[in-house]
Amino acid sequence: MRKWRYERSNSLRNKRSTFRAGQLPLDALLIDRDSPEPIQRQLYAALRDLILRRVLTPGLKLPSTRELSKRIMVSRNTVVRAYEQLDSEGYVETRQGSNTCVADLPLSPSSAIDDDSGKQTGHLSNFGHAFDSLELPQFSVLHTALRPSTPDVASFPFKTWNRLLGGNLLRQNFDLFNYNYPTGYPQLKKAIASYLQAYRGVRCEAHQILITNGAQSGLDLLSRVLLDRGDTVWMEEPGYDNARVLFSAAGAHIKPLHVTSSGWDLDRVPDGDIRLIYSTPSCQAPLGLTMRMEQRLRLLEIAHRKGAWIIEDDFDSEYRLTGASIPAMQGNDSFGRTIYIGTFAKTLFPAIRIGFVVLPRSIEPSVNRAAFYCGHQVSLPLQATLSDFIMSGHFARHLRRTRRLYAQRREVFLELSRDLLGEWMEPFEADVGIQVAFRFKRSFNDAAIARRANELNLNVVPLSRYCHFSDPIRGLVFGYAALDESSMRTHLSTLVEIIRASEGA
Ligand SMILES: Cc1ncc(COP(=O)(O)O)c(C=O)c1O
CATH class of the missing domain: 3.90.1150.10 (Aspartate Aminotransferase, domain 1)
Structure with a gap:
């Protein structure tokens, strides 16, 4: 076993102390005496880092606490506490009466990462690689000018919202603070069902509603529950790119359902089976067009004939700004093939992250189970507040x-x-x-x-x-x-x- 030999470097006399052990490049072990971080914590972190990077190899004997404390001019207690922390996390092993040794750890994830390139050398699934070419949006406050899908957040009645939220928190209704209601807060489901029946012509009962983290989490769940690798998805072209990403990640083949100023081209139906049709008939994303009734009925008939599900993404239909509201396509579906998705991202604000899916009865249990086990629940105090907001007329x-x-x-x-x-x-x-x-x-x-x-x-x-x-x-x-x-x-x-x-x- 190698033995440590410390040499005090000149810099120890300065406010930042650096020390070396034998041939080992211990310059990395820096103690900054001006830092607000306790020295014990710095020492622990520096040693842990050296162990993880295999600079300190398994089996290497660390100096005794007395020796190290002298060498780096810190109190012995500080070294003892740093060693204890390393010991309790398993980075070192301390045997009674003998020195502390570096534990024999498997190569850690951090040592598998090339520090310079940041490139991972580990394996990703096909799903993991599906996002390789995409950028994580880096929006800033400055970056909102002309941004699509952005409501006027300043018009939101935050005082009212805060009062309702405060009420829910102060009432200490313990229902709201536990692992309850995995598919959504019952009053909110009721409120949404009444709203959809009255204003969107959706045929549903409260139990069919699943509350999700925005429309996107509903799309994620549905693509996982409904699609297998190689399935055909017929989706609008141009179409909502964030939905396409999920369908591709699930391994589906995407076929274009062309949309032009004159409407949806339903004459070119893909050959073979279609598992899923994705459409935004009340406000086409991104063109904003509305599908005529004759086309809606044809699309429903095609879905029925092909045994396909339809996802009707009704993300922005509340803002029909001239003329009367046009009901959702789901209300015309007598075959039970349409899964309706809605969101509060436009009507309240995007960061609320509350949306919902109206599930056909035949898939309700499966999707609900998947939602629970995949962790798609939404904060219950927020759900309760939204339900109060709707029920007391503030939403309308x-x-x-x-x-x-x-x-x-x-x-x-x-x-x-x-x-x-x-x-x-x-x-x-x-x-x-x-x-x-x-x-x-x-x-x-x-x-x-x-x-x-x-x-x-x-x-x-x-x-x-x-x-x-x-x-x-x-x-x-x-x-x-x-x-x-x-x-x-x-x-x-x-x-x-x-x-x-x-x-x-
Ligand atoms: C077509 C479409 N669906 C859904 C959404 C909303 O998604 P979320 O509720 O996840 O914010 C958007 C947002 O821009 C959209 O364009």
Whole structure:
């Protein structure tokens, strides 16, 4: 067994002490006496790091506490406590009457990571690799200008919400503080069911509702429960990219259900079986179009004929800003093939992370079990607060107020964009949703324009990002709901400069 030999380096006399042992590069073992972190903790962390990186090899004898304390000029107690901590976590072994030795640990995950590249050398599943080419969005506060799917958070009645939330916490209803109601808070499920029946024409009972962490967690669950590798998913093109990612990660083959200004192309049904159809019939993502009744009935019939499930993602239909609300397709489904998904991300605010799925009875138990075991539950105090918010009429009031606000803003935005962008772009004819999609009239690289806009903190999204097959539509999607007129004018003017520059490039 090797024995430690410490040499006090010159720097020990300075405020930062560095020491060496034999040939070992112990410069890494730094004690900073000015740091607010206790010395014992620093010593423990430094030794642990050396052990994990195999600089201190298994079996190596550590110096006695007395010796080390002298060498590094700290109290013996400090060394004793650091050793005790290492011992209790299993990094070292202390035998009665003998020295403390480095334990024989299997190579730790941290030693399997190349410090410089940060690249993992371990194995990932196919599912793990499905996200390799995607970026984790790095949104900042600055980065909200023109961002699609962004409601006006400032109009949310936070005082009312806080009062209701405070009430739920102070009442100390212990139901809300335990592992209860894995599929959702019963009163919230009831409130959502009544709302959906009355305002969205959805046919459901409260027990069919599963509360999820936003629509995305509902999509994740459904793709896991319904899809096997090699299954066919027929999804809108252009279509919601975050849904596509999940279907691909589940190993499905995605076939395009083309959507153009004239509607959904239901004539080109994929050959063979279809396991799942994903659609946004009341507010097409990203174009904002609405599917006509005749097409809805045809789509339902195709699903029935092919034995496919339909996911109807009704993410933004509350903001139909002119004319009467158009009921959900689920209400027309007499075959029980439609799974309806909703979210409060637009009607309240995205960070609330509450959404829901309306499950056909035949899959209700399976999806509920999967939701529980995959940990898709939502905070119960928040669910209870949302249920109070809906039941006491605040939700309906907030919807009325924001509908009025967004209708005005949409009109102003369309007028401004006609004036400023009209030479290059035109909007899709749509009157629903808190974003609008525009197509370029001539050939432009929408991704490059969006990239440049992002650099200038405009969070526009290129339409081509929603397309994965031939001939992507070129255009941009803008969020307008959170902007007043003067910010709209400023941002659109910046965009005009970007487009002009790209014309000259
Ligand atoms: C088509 C579509 N579905 C669902 C959502 C909402 O997802 P979540 O409730 O997870 O925020 C969005 C958000 O932008 C969307 O565009």
